[in-house]
Amino acid sequence: MTYDIAVSFAGEQREYVVQFVEACKARGISVFYDRDLTNDWWGKNFIREQRKVYGKNTRYFLPFISTEYLAKPVPRDEFSAAMITAVNRGDGYVLPVLWGHVEVPTDLLHPHIHHLRADDYTPEQLAEAVARRIGVGGQQPARDISEVVQEALEYRMPKVVPQNFSTYRELDITYDYLADQLQAAVHQLESIGFVGTVRRGESKIAVRIERQGQTVYGLDIEKGGPYGDSSLNFVIGTHRVGAGGSSSNGHATPFFDREAQVPKLRMFNLSVFQEVGGPDREYTKEEFFAALWDRIVEQIEC
Incomplete structure:
Protein backbone atom coordinates (compact mmCIF):
# COMPACT_ATOMS: atom_id res chain seq x y z
CA MET A 1 0.00 0.00 0.00
CA THR A 2 1.16 3.53 -0.76
CA TYR A 3 0.27 6.25 1.75
CA ASP A 4 -0.19 9.97 1.14
CA ILE A 5 1.96 10.74 4.20
CA ALA A 6 3.92 8.83 6.79
CA VAL A 7 4.45 10.36 10.23
CA SER A 8 7.59 9.87 12.31
CA PHE A 9 7.83 11.09 15.89
CA ALA A 10 9.05 10.45 19.42
CA GLY A 11 6.62 8.98 21.94
CA GLU A 12 6.54 12.22 23.90
CA GLN A 13 4.64 13.86 21.02
CA ARG A 14 2.17 11.02 20.43
CA GLU A 15 -0.89 12.83 21.86
CA TYR A 16 -0.55 15.70 19.37
CA VAL A 17 0.29 13.35 16.50
CA VAL A 18 -2.75 11.15 17.16
CA GLN A 19 -5.04 14.17 16.88
CA PHE A 20 -3.23 15.25 13.71
CA VAL A 21 -3.56 11.78 12.17
CA GLU A 22 -7.29 11.66 12.86
CA ALA A 23 -7.74 15.14 11.38
CA CYS A 24 -5.86 14.03 8.25
CA LYS A 25 -7.99 10.92 7.84
CA ALA A 26 -11.14 13.04 8.16
CA ARG A 27 -9.87 15.01 5.14
CA GLY A 28 -9.32 11.90 3.03
CA ILE A 29 -5.55 11.72 3.54
CA SER A 30 -4.17 8.20 3.90
CA VAL A 31 -1.66 8.17 6.76
CA PHE A 32 0.91 5.65 7.85
CA TYR A 33 0.72 5.57 11.66
CA ASP A 34 2.58 2.78 13.46
CA ARG A 35 -0.19 1.63 15.80
CA ASP A 36 -2.62 1.10 12.92
CA LEU A 37 -0.55 -1.94 11.89
CA THR A 38 0.10 -3.58 15.26
CA ASN A 39 -1.58 -6.85 14.25
CA ASP A 40 -0.18 -6.88 10.70
CA TRP A 41 3.37 -6.67 12.06
CA TRP A 42 2.93 -9.22 14.82
CA GLY A 43 6.04 -11.43 14.80
CA LYS A 44 7.88 -9.29 12.24
CA ASN A 45 10.89 -7.00 12.59
CA PHE A 46 9.05 -3.69 12.94
CA ILE A 47 12.12 -1.60 12.13
CA ARG A 48 12.52 -3.30 8.75
CA GLU A 49 8.80 -2.97 8.02
CA GLN A 50 8.88 0.74 8.87
CA ARG A 51 11.89 1.28 6.61
CA LYS A 52 9.89 -0.09 3.69
CA VAL A 53 7.18 2.49 4.30
CA TYR A 54 9.47 5.45 4.98
CA GLY A 55 11.73 4.41 2.13
CA LYS A 56 9.35 3.88 -0.79
CA ASN A 57 5.71 3.36 0.16
CA THR A 58 4.68 6.92 0.93
CA ARG A 59 4.28 10.09 -1.16
CA TYR A 60 5.50 12.42 1.61
CA PHE A 61 7.42 11.94 4.84
CA LEU A 62 6.40 14.14 7.78
CA PRO A 63 8.78 13.97 10.77
CA PHE A 64 7.93 15.76 14.02
CA ILE A 65 11.49 16.69 15.00
CA SER A 66 11.92 17.29 18.71
CA THR A 67 14.79 17.04 21.18
CA GLU A 68 13.52 13.56 22.07
CA TYR A 69 13.34 12.64 18.38
CA LEU A 70 17.01 13.46 17.86
CA ALA A 71 18.04 11.53 20.97
CA LYS A 72 16.39 8.21 20.06
CA PRO A 73 17.76 5.71 17.52
CA VAL A 74 14.41 4.49 16.16
CA PRO A 75 13.17 7.92 14.97
CA ARG A 76 16.64 8.67 13.61
CA ASP A 77 16.57 5.35 11.75
CA GLU A 78 13.19 6.27 10.27
CA PHE A 79 14.57 9.64 9.19
CA SER A 80 17.62 8.02 7.60
CA ALA A 81 15.42 5.61 5.62
CA ALA A 82 13.32 8.52 4.37
CA MET A 83 16.38 10.56 3.39
CA ILE A 84 17.52 7.75 1.09
CA THR A 85 14.27 8.24 -0.84
CA ALA A 86 14.58 12.02 -0.61
CA VAL A 87 17.92 11.89 -2.43
CA ASN A 88 16.25 10.10 -5.35
CA ARG A 89 13.06 12.17 -5.41
CA GLY A 90 14.54 15.58 -4.74
CA ASP A 91 13.15 18.47 -2.71
CA GLY A 92 9.62 18.32 -1.37
CA TYR A 93 9.47 14.70 -0.18
CA VAL A 94 10.32 15.56 3.44
CA LEU A 95 7.88 17.98 5.13
CA PRO A 96 9.51 18.67 8.52
CA VAL A 97 7.60 19.94 11.55
CA LEU A 98 9.79 21.23 14.39
CA TRP A 99 8.75 20.83 18.00
CA GLY A 100 9.52 23.49 20.57
CA HIS A 101 12.96 25.10 20.48
CA VAL A 102 14.78 22.10 19.01
CA GLU A 103 17.99 22.81 17.12
CA VAL A 104 18.37 20.45 14.17
CA PRO A 105 21.92 19.54 13.08
CA THR A 106 22.67 20.77 9.56
CA ASP A 107 23.81 17.29 8.50
CA LEU A 108 20.30 16.03 9.31
CA LEU A 109 18.24 18.85 7.83
CA HIS A 110 19.62 21.51 5.50
CA PRO A 111 18.90 24.99 6.94
CA HIS A 112 17.40 26.11 3.61
CA ILE A 113 14.64 23.47 3.74
CA HIS A 114 11.43 25.19 4.80
CA HIS A 115 9.68 23.77 7.85
CA LEU A 116 6.64 24.42 10.00
CA ARG A 117 6.52 24.63 13.79
CA ALA A 118 3.97 22.64 15.73
CA ASP A 119 3.61 25.51 18.20
CA ASP A 120 2.02 27.60 15.43
CA TYR A 121 -0.70 25.08 14.56
CA THR A 122 -3.39 23.05 16.24
CA PRO A 123 -3.48 19.44 14.98
CA GLU A 124 -6.52 20.34 12.85
CA GLN A 125 -4.81 23.41 11.36
CA LEU A 126 -1.70 21.39 10.55
CA ALA A 127 -3.83 18.71 8.85
CA GLU A 128 -5.45 21.42 6.72
CA ALA A 129 -2.00 22.78 5.77
CA VAL A 130 -0.88 19.29 4.76
CA ALA A 131 -4.04 18.75 2.69
CA ARG A 132 -3.32 21.95 0.76
CA ARG A 133 0.36 21.08 0.35
CA ILE A 134 -0.16 17.58 -1.07
CA GLY A 135 -3.34 18.33 -3.01
CA VAL A 136 -5.68 15.99 -1.15
CA GLY A 137 -9.16 17.02 -0.05
CA GLY A 138 -9.42 19.97 -2.40
CA GLN A 139 -7.86 21.74 -5.34
CA GLN A 140 -4.27 22.87 -5.12
CA PRO A 141 -3.95 26.66 -5.21
CA ALA A 142 -3.43 28.14 -8.68
CA ARG A 143 0.16 29.16 -9.40
CA ASP A 144 1.04 32.69 -10.34
CA ILE A 145 1.70 32.94 -14.09
CA SER A 146 5.02 34.75 -13.49
CA GLU A 147 6.26 31.75 -11.49
CA VAL A 148 5.42 29.39 -14.37
CA VAL A 149 7.11 31.68 -16.91
CA GLN A 150 10.23 31.96 -14.74
CA GLU A 151 10.53 28.17 -14.55
CA ALA A 152 10.24 27.95 -18.33
CA LEU A 153 13.12 30.43 -18.74
CA GLU A 154 15.52 28.57 -16.46
CA TYR A 155 18.50 27.16 -18.34
CA ARG A 156 20.18 23.88 -17.68
CA MET A 157 23.42 24.43 -15.77
CA PRO A 158 26.41 22.10 -15.47
CA LYS A 159 26.59 19.91 -12.40
CA VAL A 160 29.99 20.36 -10.82
CA VAL A 161 31.75 19.53 -7.59
CA PRO A 162 31.47 22.48 -5.15
CA GLN A 163 34.70 24.40 -4.71
CA ASN A 164 34.56 23.93 -0.94
CA PHE A 165 34.10 20.15 -1.05
CA SER A 166 36.83 18.39 0.93
Missing part, protein backbone atom coordinates in the same frame (compact mmCIF):
# COMPACT_ATOMS: atom_id res chain seq x y z
CA THR A 167 37.39 14.64 0.96
CA TYR A 168 39.03 14.81 4.39
CA ARG A 169 36.34 17.02 5.90
CA GLU A 170 33.66 14.67 4.57
CA LEU A 171 35.63 11.76 6.00
CA ASP A 172 35.52 13.40 9.45
CA ILE A 173 31.79 14.17 9.11
CA THR A 174 31.03 10.57 8.12
CA TYR A 175 33.24 9.17 10.88
CA ASP A 176 31.45 11.25 13.54
CA TYR A 177 28.03 10.40 12.07
CA LEU A 178 28.70 6.64 12.15
CA ALA A 179 30.01 6.87 15.72
CA ASP A 180 26.90 8.77 16.88
CA GLN A 181 24.49 6.43 15.12
CA LEU A 182 26.20 3.28 16.35
CA GLN A 183 26.33 4.61 19.90
CA ALA A 184 22.60 5.29 19.87
CA ALA A 185 21.67 2.04 18.11
CA VAL A 186 23.66 -0.42 20.25
CA HIS A 187 22.25 1.14 23.41
CA GLN A 188 18.80 -0.03 22.35
CA LEU A 189 20.01 -3.64 22.18
CA GLU A 190 20.07 -3.85 25.97
CA SER A 191 16.28 -4.13 26.00
CA ILE A 192 16.57 -7.53 24.25
CA GLY A 193 19.48 -8.96 26.23
CA PHE A 194 22.57 -7.72 24.38
CA VAL A 195 25.25 -5.40 25.68
CA GLY A 196 26.81 -3.07 23.13
CA THR A 197 29.82 -0.82 23.59
CA VAL A 198 31.20 1.77 21.19
CA ARG A 199 34.70 2.99 22.00
CA ARG A 200 35.43 6.11 20.01
CA GLY A 201 38.89 7.53 19.51
CA GLU A 202 40.32 10.13 17.17
CA SER A 203 41.03 7.56 14.47
CA LYS A 204 39.16 4.36 15.40
CA ILE A 205 35.64 3.34 16.41
CA ALA A 206 35.52 -0.07 18.11
CA VAL A 207 32.07 -1.70 18.23
CA ARG A 208 31.54 -4.79 20.38
CA ILE A 209 28.24 -6.56 21.04
CA GLU A 210 28.00 -9.20 23.75
CA ARG A 211 25.40 -11.62 25.01
CA GLN A 212 25.88 -13.21 28.42
CA GLY A 213 29.53 -12.15 28.39
CA GLN A 214 30.30 -13.67 24.99
CA THR A 215 31.20 -11.41 22.08
CA VAL A 216 28.80 -12.03 19.19
CA TYR A 217 29.91 -9.20 16.91
CA GLY A 218 32.95 -6.99 16.56
CA LEU A 219 33.77 -4.18 14.15
CA ASP A 220 36.56 -1.60 13.94
CA ILE A 221 36.15 1.49 11.76
CA GLU A 222 39.46 3.24 11.17
CA LYS A 223 40.44 6.48 9.54
CA GLY A 224 43.18 5.56 7.15
CA GLY A 225 44.57 2.04 7.13
CA PRO A 226 46.07 0.06 4.24
CA TYR A 227 44.15 2.03 1.57
CA GLY A 228 45.27 5.56 2.41
CA ASP A 229 44.42 8.33 4.83
CA SER A 230 41.38 9.51 2.82
CA SER A 231 39.46 6.26 3.41
CA LEU A 232 37.59 4.51 6.19
CA ASN A 233 38.83 0.97 6.75
CA PHE A 234 36.55 -1.73 8.18
CA VAL A 235 37.75 -4.73 10.14
CA ILE A 236 35.27 -7.41 11.21
CA GLY A 237 35.92 -9.41 14.40
CA THR A 238 37.98 -8.85 17.51
CA HIS A 239 41.41 -10.19 16.58
CA ARG A 240 43.87 -8.99 13.93
CA VAL A 241 45.51 -11.34 11.49
CA GLY A 242 49.27 -11.21 11.91
CA ALA A 243 51.29 -9.46 14.56
CA GLY A 244 51.05 -5.73 14.19
CA GLY A 245 49.75 -5.94 10.63
CA SER A 246 46.76 -4.20 9.11
CA SER A 247 43.77 -6.11 7.86
CA SER A 248 40.62 -5.10 6.02
CA ASN A 249 37.16 -6.36 5.24
CA GLY A 250 36.41 -3.34 3.07
CA HIS A 251 37.09 0.35 2.72
CA ALA A 252 35.10 3.44 1.75
CA THR A 253 36.23 6.77 0.34
CA PRO A 254 34.16 9.98 0.27
CA PHE A 255 33.44 11.69 -3.04
CA PHE A 256 30.93 14.19 -4.38
CA ASP A 257 28.20 12.75 -6.62
CA ARG A 258 27.77 15.42 -9.29
CA GLU A 259 24.53 13.96 -10.61
CA ALA A 260 22.81 13.77 -7.21
CA GLN A 261 24.67 16.86 -5.92
CA VAL A 262 25.40 15.25 -2.54
CA PRO A 263 28.48 13.77 -0.84
CA LYS A 264 28.64 9.98 -0.91
CA LEU A 265 30.88 7.06 -0.02
CA ARG A 266 32.32 4.71 -2.63
CA MET A 267 32.52 1.36 -0.89
CA PHE A 268 34.84 -1.45 -1.92
CA ASN A 269 33.33 -4.36 -0.05
CA LEU A 270 35.21 -7.51 0.83
CA SER A 271 32.94 -8.89 3.54
CA VAL A 272 31.51 -5.99 5.55
CA PHE A 273 28.12 -6.76 4.06
CA GLN A 274 26.74 -10.16 3.17
CA GLU A 275 28.17 -10.55 -0.32
CA VAL A 276 31.90 -10.90 -0.83
CA GLY A 277 33.61 -8.75 -3.43
CA GLY A 278 31.52 -7.52 -6.33
CA PRO A 279 31.43 -4.04 -7.85
CA ASP A 280 32.00 -0.88 -5.84
CA ARG A 281 28.82 0.60 -4.38
CA GLU A 282 27.90 4.17 -3.63
CA TYR A 283 26.03 5.33 -0.52
CA THR A 284 25.17 8.51 1.29
CA LYS A 285 26.31 8.29 4.88
CA GLU A 286 22.67 7.69 5.91
CA GLU A 287 22.31 4.88 3.38
CA PHE A 288 25.61 3.39 4.48
CA PHE A 289 24.66 3.32 8.16
CA ALA A 290 21.27 1.75 7.35
CA ALA A 291 22.97 -1.01 5.35
CA LEU A 292 25.64 -1.54 8.02
CA TRP A 293 23.11 -1.72 10.85
CA ASP A 294 20.99 -4.20 8.84
CA ARG A 295 24.06 -6.39 8.51
CA ILE A 296 24.86 -6.14 12.23
CA VAL A 297 21.29 -7.13 13.11
CA GLU A 298 21.48 -10.10 10.70
CA GLN A 299 24.73 -11.24 12.31
CA ILE A 300 23.49 -11.16 15.89
CA GLU A 301 20.21 -12.83 14.90
CA CYS A 302 22.17 -15.92 13.78
Whole structure:
Protein backbone atom coordinates (compact mmCIF):
# COMPACT_ATOMS: atom_id res chain seq x y z
CA MET A 1 0.00 0.00 0.00
CA THR A 2 1.16 3.53 -0.76
CA TYR A 3 0.27 6.25 1.75
CA ASP A 4 -0.19 9.97 1.14
CA ILE A 5 1.96 10.74 4.20
CA ALA A 6 3.92 8.83 6.79
CA VAL A 7 4.45 10.36 10.23
CA SER A 8 7.59 9.87 12.31
CA PHE A 9 7.83 11.09 15.89
CA ALA A 10 9.05 10.45 19.42
CA GLY A 11 6.62 8.98 21.94
CA GLU A 12 6.54 12.22 23.90
CA GLN A 13 4.64 13.86 21.02
CA ARG A 14 2.17 11.02 20.43
CA GLU A 15 -0.89 12.83 21.86
CA TYR A 16 -0.55 15.70 19.37
CA VAL A 17 0.29 13.35 16.50
CA VAL A 18 -2.75 11.15 17.16
CA GLN A 19 -5.04 14.17 16.88
CA PHE A 20 -3.23 15.25 13.71
CA VAL A 21 -3.56 11.78 12.17
CA GLU A 22 -7.29 11.66 12.86
CA ALA A 23 -7.74 15.14 11.38
CA CYS A 24 -5.86 14.03 8.25
CA LYS A 25 -7.99 10.92 7.84
CA ALA A 26 -11.14 13.04 8.16
CA ARG A 27 -9.87 15.01 5.14
CA GLY A 28 -9.32 11.90 3.03
CA ILE A 29 -5.55 11.72 3.54
CA SER A 30 -4.17 8.20 3.90
CA VAL A 31 -1.66 8.17 6.76
CA PHE A 32 0.91 5.65 7.85
CA TYR A 33 0.72 5.57 11.66
CA ASP A 34 2.58 2.78 13.46
CA ARG A 35 -0.19 1.63 15.80
CA ASP A 36 -2.62 1.10 12.92
CA LEU A 37 -0.55 -1.94 11.89
CA THR A 38 0.10 -3.58 15.26
CA ASN A 39 -1.58 -6.85 14.25
CA ASP A 40 -0.18 -6.88 10.70
CA TRP A 41 3.37 -6.67 12.06
CA TRP A 42 2.93 -9.22 14.82
CA GLY A 43 6.04 -11.43 14.80
CA LYS A 44 7.88 -9.29 12.24
CA ASN A 45 10.89 -7.00 12.59
CA PHE A 46 9.05 -3.69 12.94
CA ILE A 47 12.12 -1.60 12.13
CA ARG A 48 12.52 -3.30 8.75
CA GLU A 49 8.80 -2.97 8.02
CA GLN A 50 8.88 0.74 8.87
CA ARG A 51 11.89 1.28 6.61
CA LYS A 52 9.89 -0.09 3.69
CA VAL A 53 7.18 2.49 4.30
CA TYR A 54 9.47 5.45 4.98
CA GLY A 55 11.73 4.41 2.13
CA LYS A 56 9.35 3.88 -0.79
CA ASN A 57 5.71 3.36 0.16
CA THR A 58 4.68 6.92 0.93
CA ARG A 59 4.28 10.09 -1.16
CA TYR A 60 5.50 12.42 1.61
CA PHE A 61 7.42 11.94 4.84
CA LEU A 62 6.40 14.14 7.78
CA PRO A 63 8.78 13.97 10.77
CA PHE A 64 7.93 15.76 14.02
CA ILE A 65 11.49 16.69 15.00
CA SER A 66 11.92 17.29 18.71
CA THR A 67 14.79 17.04 21.18
CA GLU A 68 13.52 13.56 22.07
CA TYR A 69 13.34 12.64 18.38
CA LEU A 70 17.01 13.46 17.86
CA ALA A 71 18.04 11.53 20.97
CA LYS A 72 16.39 8.21 20.06
CA PRO A 73 17.76 5.71 17.52
CA VAL A 74 14.41 4.49 16.16
CA PRO A 75 13.17 7.92 14.97
CA ARG A 76 16.64 8.67 13.61
CA ASP A 77 16.57 5.35 11.75
CA GLU A 78 13.19 6.27 10.27
CA PHE A 79 14.57 9.64 9.19
CA SER A 80 17.62 8.02 7.60
CA ALA A 81 15.42 5.61 5.62
CA ALA A 82 13.32 8.52 4.37
CA MET A 83 16.38 10.56 3.39
CA ILE A 84 17.52 7.75 1.09
CA THR A 85 14.27 8.24 -0.84
CA ALA A 86 14.58 12.02 -0.61
CA VAL A 87 17.92 11.89 -2.43
CA ASN A 88 16.25 10.10 -5.35
CA ARG A 89 13.06 12.17 -5.41
CA GLY A 90 14.54 15.58 -4.74
CA ASP A 91 13.15 18.47 -2.71
CA GLY A 92 9.62 18.32 -1.37
CA TYR A 93 9.47 14.70 -0.18
CA VAL A 94 10.32 15.56 3.44
CA LEU A 95 7.88 17.98 5.13
CA PRO A 96 9.51 18.67 8.52
CA VAL A 97 7.60 19.94 11.55
CA LEU A 98 9.79 21.23 14.39
CA TRP A 99 8.75 20.83 18.00
CA GLY A 100 9.52 23.49 20.57
CA HIS A 101 12.96 25.10 20.48
CA VAL A 102 14.78 22.10 19.01
CA GLU A 103 17.99 22.81 17.12
CA VAL A 104 18.37 20.45 14.17
CA PRO A 105 21.92 19.54 13.08
CA THR A 106 22.67 20.77 9.56
CA ASP A 107 23.81 17.29 8.50
CA LEU A 108 20.30 16.03 9.31
CA LEU A 109 18.24 18.85 7.83
CA HIS A 110 19.62 21.51 5.50
CA PRO A 111 18.90 24.99 6.94
CA HIS A 112 17.40 26.11 3.61
CA ILE A 113 14.64 23.47 3.74
CA HIS A 114 11.43 25.19 4.80
CA HIS A 115 9.68 23.77 7.85
CA LEU A 116 6.64 24.42 10.00
CA ARG A 117 6.52 24.63 13.79
CA ALA A 118 3.97 22.64 15.73
CA ASP A 119 3.61 25.51 18.20
CA ASP A 120 2.02 27.60 15.43
CA TYR A 121 -0.70 25.08 14.56
CA THR A 122 -3.39 23.05 16.24
CA PRO A 123 -3.48 19.44 14.98
CA GLU A 124 -6.52 20.34 12.85
CA GLN A 125 -4.81 23.41 11.36
CA LEU A 126 -1.70 21.39 10.55
CA ALA A 127 -3.83 18.71 8.85
CA GLU A 128 -5.45 21.42 6.72
CA ALA A 129 -2.00 22.78 5.77
CA VAL A 130 -0.88 19.29 4.76
CA ALA A 131 -4.04 18.75 2.69
CA ARG A 132 -3.32 21.95 0.76
CA ARG A 133 0.36 21.08 0.35
CA ILE A 134 -0.16 17.58 -1.07
CA GLY A 135 -3.34 18.33 -3.01
CA VAL A 136 -5.68 15.99 -1.15
CA GLY A 137 -9.16 17.02 -0.05
CA GLY A 138 -9.42 19.97 -2.40
CA GLN A 139 -7.86 21.74 -5.34
CA GLN A 140 -4.27 22.87 -5.12
CA PRO A 141 -3.95 26.66 -5.21
CA ALA A 142 -3.43 28.14 -8.68
CA ARG A 143 0.16 29.16 -9.40
CA ASP A 144 1.04 32.69 -10.34
CA ILE A 145 1.70 32.94 -14.09
CA SER A 146 5.02 34.75 -13.49
CA GLU A 147 6.26 31.75 -11.49
CA VAL A 148 5.42 29.39 -14.37
CA VAL A 149 7.11 31.68 -16.91
CA GLN A 150 10.23 31.96 -14.74
CA GLU A 151 10.53 28.17 -14.55
CA ALA A 152 10.24 27.95 -18.33
CA LEU A 153 13.12 30.43 -18.74
CA GLU A 154 15.52 28.57 -16.46
CA TYR A 155 18.50 27.16 -18.34
CA ARG A 156 20.18 23.88 -17.68
CA MET A 157 23.42 24.43 -15.77
CA PRO A 158 26.41 22.10 -15.47
CA LYS A 159 26.59 19.91 -12.40
CA VAL A 160 29.99 20.36 -10.82
CA VAL A 161 31.75 19.53 -7.59
CA PRO A 162 31.47 22.48 -5.15
CA GLN A 163 34.70 24.40 -4.71
CA ASN A 164 34.56 23.93 -0.94
CA PHE A 165 34.10 20.15 -1.05
CA SER A 166 36.83 18.39 0.93
CA THR A 167 37.39 14.64 0.96
CA TYR A 168 39.03 14.81 4.39
CA ARG A 169 36.34 17.02 5.90
CA GLU A 170 33.66 14.67 4.57
CA LEU A 171 35.63 11.76 6.00
CA ASP A 172 35.52 13.40 9.45
CA ILE A 173 31.79 14.17 9.11
CA THR A 174 31.03 10.57 8.12
CA TYR A 175 33.24 9.17 10.88
CA ASP A 176 31.45 11.25 13.54
CA TYR A 177 28.03 10.40 12.07
CA LEU A 178 28.70 6.64 12.15
CA ALA A 179 30.01 6.87 15.72
CA ASP A 180 26.90 8.77 16.88
CA GLN A 181 24.49 6.43 15.12
CA LEU A 182 26.20 3.28 16.35
CA GLN A 183 26.33 4.61 19.90
CA ALA A 184 22.60 5.29 19.87
CA ALA A 185 21.67 2.04 18.11
CA VAL A 186 23.66 -0.42 20.25
CA HIS A 187 22.25 1.14 23.41
CA GLN A 188 18.80 -0.03 22.35
CA LEU A 189 20.01 -3.64 22.18
CA GLU A 190 20.07 -3.85 25.97
CA SER A 191 16.28 -4.13 26.00
CA ILE A 192 16.57 -7.53 24.25
CA GLY A 193 19.48 -8.96 26.23
CA PHE A 194 22.57 -7.72 24.38
CA VAL A 195 25.25 -5.40 25.68
CA GLY A 196 26.81 -3.07 23.13
CA THR A 197 29.82 -0.82 23.59
CA VAL A 198 31.20 1.77 21.19
CA ARG A 199 34.70 2.99 22.00
CA ARG A 200 35.43 6.11 20.01
CA GLY A 201 38.89 7.53 19.51
CA GLU A 202 40.32 10.13 17.17
CA SER A 203 41.03 7.56 14.47
CA LYS A 204 39.16 4.36 15.40
CA ILE A 205 35.64 3.34 16.41
CA ALA A 206 35.52 -0.07 18.11
CA VAL A 207 32.07 -1.70 18.23
CA ARG A 208 31.54 -4.79 20.38
CA ILE A 209 28.24 -6.56 21.04
CA GLU A 210 28.00 -9.20 23.75
CA ARG A 211 25.40 -11.62 25.01
CA GLN A 212 25.88 -13.21 28.42
CA GLY A 213 29.53 -12.15 28.39
CA GLN A 214 30.30 -13.67 24.99
CA THR A 215 31.20 -11.41 22.08
CA VAL A 216 28.80 -12.03 19.19
CA TYR A 217 29.91 -9.20 16.91
CA GLY A 218 32.95 -6.99 16.56
CA LEU A 219 33.77 -4.18 14.15
CA ASP A 220 36.56 -1.60 13.94
CA ILE A 221 36.15 1.49 11.76
CA GLU A 222 39.46 3.24 11.17
CA LYS A 223 40.44 6.48 9.54
CA GLY A 224 43.18 5.56 7.15
CA GLY A 225 44.57 2.04 7.13
CA PRO A 226 46.07 0.06 4.24
CA TYR A 227 44.15 2.03 1.57
CA GLY A 228 45.27 5.56 2.41
CA ASP A 229 44.42 8.33 4.83
CA SER A 230 41.38 9.51 2.82
CA SER A 231 39.46 6.26 3.41
CA LEU A 232 37.59 4.51 6.19
CA ASN A 233 38.83 0.97 6.75
CA PHE A 234 36.55 -1.73 8.18
CA VAL A 235 37.75 -4.73 10.14
CA ILE A 236 35.27 -7.41 11.21
CA GLY A 237 35.92 -9.41 14.40
CA THR A 238 37.98 -8.85 17.51
CA HIS A 239 41.41 -10.19 16.58
CA ARG A 240 43.87 -8.99 13.93
CA VAL A 241 45.51 -11.34 11.49
CA GLY A 242 49.27 -11.21 11.91
CA ALA A 243 51.29 -9.46 14.56
CA GLY A 244 51.05 -5.73 14.19
CA GLY A 245 49.75 -5.94 10.63
CA SER A 246 46.76 -4.20 9.11
CA SER A 247 43.77 -6.11 7.86
CA SER A 248 40.62 -5.10 6.02
CA ASN A 249 37.16 -6.36 5.24
CA GLY A 250 36.41 -3.34 3.07
CA HIS A 251 37.09 0.35 2.72
CA ALA A 252 35.10 3.44 1.75
CA THR A 253 36.23 6.77 0.34
CA PRO A 254 34.16 9.98 0.27
CA PHE A 255 33.44 11.69 -3.04
CA PHE A 256 30.93 14.19 -4.38
CA ASP A 257 28.20 12.75 -6.62
CA ARG A 258 27.77 15.42 -9.29
CA GLU A 259 24.53 13.96 -10.61
CA ALA A 260 22.81 13.77 -7.21
CA GLN A 261 24.67 16.86 -5.92
CA VAL A 262 25.40 15.25 -2.54
CA PRO A 263 28.48 13.77 -0.84
CA LYS A 264 28.64 9.98 -0.91
CA LEU A 265 30.88 7.06 -0.02
CA ARG A 266 32.32 4.71 -2.63
CA MET A 267 32.52 1.36 -0.89
CA PHE A 268 34.84 -1.45 -1.92
CA ASN A 269 33.33 -4.36 -0.05
CA LEU A 270 35.21 -7.51 0.83
CA SER A 271 32.94 -8.89 3.54
CA VAL A 272 31.51 -5.99 5.55
CA PHE A 273 28.12 -6.76 4.06
CA GLN A 274 26.74 -10.16 3.17
CA GLU A 275 28.17 -10.55 -0.32
CA VAL A 276 31.90 -10.90 -0.83
CA GLY A 277 33.61 -8.75 -3.43
CA GLY A 278 31.52 -7.52 -6.33
CA PRO A 279 31.43 -4.04 -7.85
CA ASP A 280 32.00 -0.88 -5.84
CA ARG A 281 28.82 0.60 -4.38
CA GLU A 282 27.90 4.17 -3.63
CA TYR A 283 26.03 5.33 -0.52
CA THR A 284 25.17 8.51 1.29
CA LYS A 285 26.31 8.29 4.88
CA GLU A 286 22.67 7.69 5.91
CA GLU A 287 22.31 4.88 3.38
CA PHE A 288 25.61 3.39 4.48
CA PHE A 289 24.66 3.32 8.16
CA ALA A 290 21.27 1.75 7.35
CA ALA A 291 22.97 -1.01 5.35
CA LEU A 292 25.64 -1.54 8.02
CA TRP A 293 23.11 -1.72 10.85
CA ASP A 294 20.99 -4.20 8.84
CA ARG A 295 24.06 -6.39 8.51
CA ILE A 296 24.86 -6.14 12.23
CA VAL A 297 21.29 -7.13 13.11
CA GLU A 298 21.48 -10.10 10.70
CA GLN A 299 24.73 -11.24 12.31
CA ILE A 300 23.49 -11.16 15.89
CA GLU A 301 20.21 -12.83 14.90
CA CYS A 302 22.17 -15.92 13.78
